[in-house]
Amino acid sequence: MIKKVKIAAVLGIIFSALFFGRVPSQILDDLNLASAVGYDFAGENRIKTTSVVPVFNPDKSVGNETFTATDELSKETLRKMNLSSARRLVNGKLEVALYSKELAKRGIGDLLDTLQRDPSISERLLVAVADGEAEQLLTNKYGDRDTGVFLSMLIDQNIKAGLVPTYNLHLFLNNYYSKLSDPFLPLIGQKGKDVQIKGIALFKGDRFLKTLHEDHQFVFKALLEKLKSANYKLRLKEDEFVVIENVNSKHRVRVRNGKHTPEISIGLRVKGIIREKMGKTTNKREIHYIKKQMKKQLEKQGTEMIRSFQQSGIDPLHLGNEVRSRTRNFNTKKWLAQYPDIKITIKVDVDILEKGVID
Amino acid sequence: MSIQIKDEFRVSPFLVLFLVHGTQYGIGVLSFQRDVASIVGHDAWISVIITGVILHLLIWMMYSMLNKDKGDLITINQHTFGKWIGNLLSIFIIIFILSHTITVLRSYIEIVQVWMFPLLKTWPFALVILLAVYYIVTSGFRVVTGVSFLSVVLPFYLVFTFFVPIEFSNFRNLLPVFDHSFVEMARSIKTTALSFSGIEHILFFYPFIQKPESSQKWAHYGNLLTTSLYLLIMVVTLVFFEHEYLNSVIWPTLMLWKIIELPIVERFEIIGVTSWAVVMIPIICVMFWSASRGIKEIFKVKQKKALVLLLFICFMISCFLTEREMIQQFNKWQSEVSFFILLIYIPILFVCYHIRYKLRRKG
Numbered sequence: 001m002i003k004k005v006k007i008a009a010v011l012g013i014i015f016s017a018l019f020f021g022r023v024p025s026q027i028l029d030d031l032n033l034a035s036a037v038g039y040d041f042a043g044e045n046r047i048k049t050t051s052v053v054p055v056f057n058p059d060k061s062v063g064n065e066t067f068t069a070t071d072e073l074s075k076e077t078l079r080k081m082n083l084s085s086a087r088r089l090v091n092g093k094l095e096v097a098l099y100s101k102e103l104a105k106r107g108i109g110d111l112l113d114t115l116q117r118d119p120s121i122s123e124r125l126l127v128a129v130a131d132g133e134a135e136q137l138l139t140n141k142y143g144d145r146d147t148g149v150f151l152s153m154l155i156d157q158n159i160k161a162g163l164v165p166t167y168n169l170h171l172f173l174n175n176y177y178s179k180l181s182d183p184f185l186p187l188i189g190q191k192g193k194d195v196q197i198k199g200i201a202l203f204k205g206d207r208f209l210k211t212l213h214e215d216h217q218f219v220f221k222a223l224l225e226k227l228k229s230a231n232y233k234l235r236l237k238e239d240e241f242v243v244i245e246n247v248n249s250k251h252r253v254r255v256r257n258g259k260h261t262p263e264i265s266i267g268l269r270v271k272g273i274i275r276e277k278m279g280k281t282t283n284k285r286e287i288h289y290i291k292k293q294m295k296k297q298l299e300k301q302g303t304e305m306i307r308s309f310q311q312s313g314i315d316p317l318h319l320g321n322e323v324r325s326r327t328r329n330f331n332t333k334k335w336l337a338q339y340p341d342i343k344i345t346i347k348v349d350v351d352i353l354e355k356g357v358i359d
Numbered sequence: 360m361s362i363q364i365k366d367e368f369r370v371s372p373f374l375v376l377f378l379v380h381g382t383q384y385g386i387g388v389l390s391f392q393r394d395v396a397s398i399v400g401h402d403a404w405i406s407v408i409i410t411g412v413i414l415h416l417l418i419w420m421m422y423s424m425l426n427k428d429k430g431d432l433i434t435i436n437q438h439t440f441g442k443w444i445g446n447l448l449s450i451f452i453i454i455f456i457l458s459h460t461i462t463v464l465r466s467y468i469e470i471v472q473v474w475m476f477p478l479l480k481t482w483p484f485a486l487v488i489l490l491a492v493y494y495i496v497t498s499g500f501r502v503v504t505g506v507s508f509l510s511v512v513l514p515f516y517l518v519f520t521f522f523v524p525i526e527f528s529n530f531r532n533l534l535p536v537f538d539h540s541f542v543e544m545a546r547s548i549k550t551t552a553l554s555f556s557g558i559e560h561i562l563f564f565y566p567f568i569q570k571p572e573s574s575q576k577w578a579h580y581g582n583l584l585t586t587s588l589y590l591l592i593m594v595v596t597l598v599f600f601e602h603e604y605l606n607s608v609i610w611p612t613l614m615l616w617k618i619i620e621l622p623i624v625e626r627f628e629i630i631g632v633t634s635w636a637v638v639m640i641p642i643i644c645v646m647f648w649s650a651s652r653g654i655k656e657i658f659k660v661k662q663k664k665a666l667v668l669l670l671f672i673c674f675m676i677s678c679f680l681t682e683r684e685m686i687q688q689f690n691k692w693q694s695e696v697s698f699f700i701l702l703i704y705i706p707i708l709f710v711c712y713h714i715r716y717k718l719r720r721k722g
Contacts, residue, residue, distance in 0.1 A: 010490070013487065016486065017487045020483045023476040023478045024478065119617075122617065122625070123614070124620055168618075170618060174604050176604075177607070178601040181601075322531065325531040325534035327535065
């Protein structure tokens with residue numbers, strides 16, 4: 001008798017698990033996996049969302065399909081976009097999220113919420129600011145891939161070998177949440193039919209403030225991380241230039257008197273190889289001159305850049321965190337008040353390792 | 360008046376390592392960082408070490424009682440406080456263990472619901488897990504031990520995944536060391552109690568160990584393993600997240616996995632959450648075993664009957680906890696009680712027991 005009850009109980013549990021424990025399945029072929037999403041400003045508190053879905057054609061080429069919808073909330077635009085999609089649109093494979101410049105100027109804090117709250121969005125998502133309309137940028141097709149993958153490869157390539165500092169959604173959010181530092185994002189725009197990285201967009205909190213000066217990009221990346229292989233164009237005379245390649249760099253921050261009025265000195269060490277030079281000769285004297293000029297130019301660019309950061313009250317270089325980590329009982333409010341006026345010096349050491357195969 | 364268990368039901372002393380570590384390392388590890396860091400910020404790793412050391416002390420206290428008594432929590436309580444008050448205390452502990460199982464089960468189901476299947480119903484999932492628990496616990500203590508052994512060994516590969524986020528970390532976040540007051544440190548230890556609790560089950564399974572005196576070092580090793588894993592996860596979390604960001608993250612450990620990208624798997628945290636089912640099962644098993652064993656001894660009923668009752672209560676309450684806020688509130692209470700049981704009740708019991716023991720010797 002007891003045995004029968006037991007068997008009945010076990011069967012009952014298995015049946016109820018099979019009947020009630022089911023969740024709707026999502027079959028990959030029946031889904032539209034968005035690879036990029038773009039947000040545009042569409043009136044007060046309204047956004048226009050554009051989603052890009054790759055279409056795999058029978059002839060093995062990859063095309064694009066874009067959906068657009070307008071609403072107050074990002075997830076609601078997703079529902080509206082689904083109204084015109086034959087397969088369900090989901091965002092588990094999102095690679096790039098673009099915000100138009102206009103929207104970024106008004107603040108993207110509320111829009112970031114969906115990217116954080118939704119567990120299906122990767123922490124490696126690349127966020128960027130679109131110069132102009134994000135919709136326009138996403139509906140065009142570039143290269144042989146779909147736009148989402150193309151943009152993510154484009155940004156990735158420029159992080160690895162170019163002048164975009166290492167970042168992803170996680171690092172962006174770290175800077176965004178931190179009271180001590182401010183985030184930055186790459187600025188992507190169209191140039192004719194192509195798309196290109198136009199620079200670095202600097203944020204104050206969640207608002208786009210200004211773009212980083214083109215000349216400052218090198219020193220900006222060098223002060224954030226170790227450069228592995230970057231290019232640097234150096235002006236020797238009015239119309240004489242030289243290109244230093246494979247630049248390695250290291251930087252070190254020193255803080256004095258962190259308790260009261262901090263003084264920050266940054267040491268930057270740069271090593272590189274000469275690859276192209278106007279006015280052929282590269283003798284010992286010339287190399288010495290190049291080193292001196294490079295040091296001067298980098299120090300000037302660095303000081304200018306930091307000065308402009310101080311004037312606008314932003315800190316994308318994490319200098320606040322450097323001071324905090326060296327000061328006991330750090331006072332955030334006091335630091336933020338002091339920041340525009342503290343003394344920050346930058347000292348550069350340059351090494352030219354090789355000069356190619358000719359003298 | 361010691362408890363004699365037949366030799367064929369006992370387990371080797373070294374398996375205590377897996378029993379202790381297996382019951383400590385579970386649901387708390389997915390979310391303990393935020394509560395600690397909200398009080399002591401970047402010094403949170405220090406309070407993990409301090410808690411680990413305190414727990415070593417508690418293990419020593421428990422063994423010093425058990426080695427003299429040769430019994431378990433129920434007999435110790437009876438010998439210290441007399442039959443009625445002693446049993447009442449034991450019942451409180453059993454209720455605490457029961458609510459702990461609810462915390463673990465419901466928290467895990469919540470994680471599955473939030474991270475993987477939002478539409479999953481609580482009760483069928485709970486029913487299936489509890490069926491497995493019934494099957495394991497009724498098979499005896501040796502099977503429970505075997506399951507906790509497997510649950511430590513099988514998902515051990517997950518340890519390596521905690522090194523991946525270091526790529527995007529800033530070790531400056533840890534400095535300056537010891538920037539918080541002792542009061543804040545002490546308060547933060549309170550929040551870690553739930554994630555470290557689990558050692559109290561030694562008080563129940565002690566008679567089931569061969570040469571139980573020799574198992575003490577394995578219990579310490581188990582706690583050492585737990586502490587070092589918690590320390591690793593805590594340090595990685597602190598360098599990976601800015602302090603203000605960490606305060607808004609509910610499950611920092613799962614967020615650590617979100618940064619991992621494999622060519623074949625886009626979302627590693629799904630593998631993590633699934634593996635966690637293996638990590639979580641033995642905790643529930645050991646707890647149900649302890650609780651039902653306690654009821655058996657106090658009320659002299661069959662362990663199976665006690666177990667069915669406990670499983671039923673656990674199932675009902677788990678199903679009633681439906682909202683995030685309710686679960687969070689329940690976990691908060693559980694953490695307070697854990698702190699009380701571990702850091703207040705056990706030391707008091709230790710002192711009282713030894714006083715009684717001395718008096719009885721003299722008398």
